Amino acid sequence: DAKTTQPTSMDCAEGRAANLPCNHSTISGNEYVYWYRQIHSQGPQYIIHGLKNNETNEMASLIITEDRKSSTLILPHATLRDTAVYYCIVRAPNAGGTSYGKLTFGQGTILTVHP
Amino acid sequence: NAGVMQNPRHLVRRRGQEARLRCSPMKGHSHVYWYRQLPEEGLKFMVYLQKENIIDESGMPKERFSAEFPKEGPSILRIQQVVRGDSAAYFCASSPQQGGEKLFFGSGTQLSVL
Numbered sequence: 001d002a003k004t005t006q007p008t009s010m011d012c013a014e015g016r017a018a019n020l021p022c023n024h025s026t027i028s029g030n031e032y033v034y035w036y037r038q039i040h041s042q043g044p045q046y047i048i049h050g051l052k053n054n055e056t057n058e059m060a061s062l063i064i065t066e067d068r069k070s071s072t073l074i075l076p077h078a079t080l081r082d083t084a085v086y087y088c089i090v091r092a093p094n095a096g097g098t099s100y101g102k103l104t105f106g107q108g109t110i111l112t113v114h115p
Numbered sequence: 116n117a118g119v120m121q122n123p124r125h126l127v128r129r130r131g132q133e134a135r136l137r138c139s140p141m142k143g144h145s146h147v148y149w150y151r152q153l154p155e156e157g158l159k160f161m162v163y164l165q166k167e168n169i170i171d172e173s174g175m176p177k178e179r180f181s182a183e184f185p186k187e188g189p190s191i192l193r194i195q196q197v198v199r200g201d202s203a204a205y206f207c208a209s210s211p212q213q214g215g216e217k218l219f220f221g222s223g224t225q226l227s228v229l
Contacts (some may be wrong), residue, residue, distance in 0.1 A: 043119075043206045043220030044158065101148045101210055101218055102171060105158040 140209030
């Protein structure tokens with residue numbers, strides 16, 4: 001799986017958009033970009049994933065650059081409950097029968113949403 | 116539809132005792148994964164199981180750790196003769212099918228070894 005680089009921490013004001021970047025310059029053509037988050041003392045929560053097109057769901061939007069070497073997770077209206085560690089993960093969907101669900105979590109970005 | 120259920124939420128053991136962590140996947144999910152999060156470290160994959168089968172245990176320590184997912188009942192992560200270094204948060208996740216990058220995680224079991 002491709003390596004990802006994320007800032008260690010970010011701050012955001014409540015109600016504003018939170019834009020979390022992720023670099024994955026070694027991404028392969030068949031690798032997807034996944035985002036998970038982990039709120040303190042809870043298990044990780046899936047947010048969104050994409051291959052090359054921008055994606056949006058009820059939680060967030062994912063913007064992937066045309067060369068796919070970086071992406072941005074956007075929380076359009078951050079709330080205090082969005083304070084969490086956000087993980088960007090890159091992997092291929094068919095990495096072998098024994099690899100599904102075997103995610104490599106890095107250190108992630110600690111997002112702090114302020115009142 | 117209940118989520119992934121883990122129990123106990125907190126488990127305290129003395130060195131040398133056994134720890135049993137339980138995980139009931141979401142209804143309809145037959146794939147279970149265990150992850151461990153050591154203090155101040157990231158989540159690390161331990162093992163991937165399907166009903167009655169261990170598919171990938173490449174992240175499991177070689178000794179004292181075992182996992183099972185029987186035909187009936189929850190998945191169990193068992194740690195024998197616990198040591199202080201086993202103190203960590205253990206998370207279970209499930210997915211409905213093999214292409215399960217979209218994992219559903221439980222709230223975890225915090226194991227403390229005295």
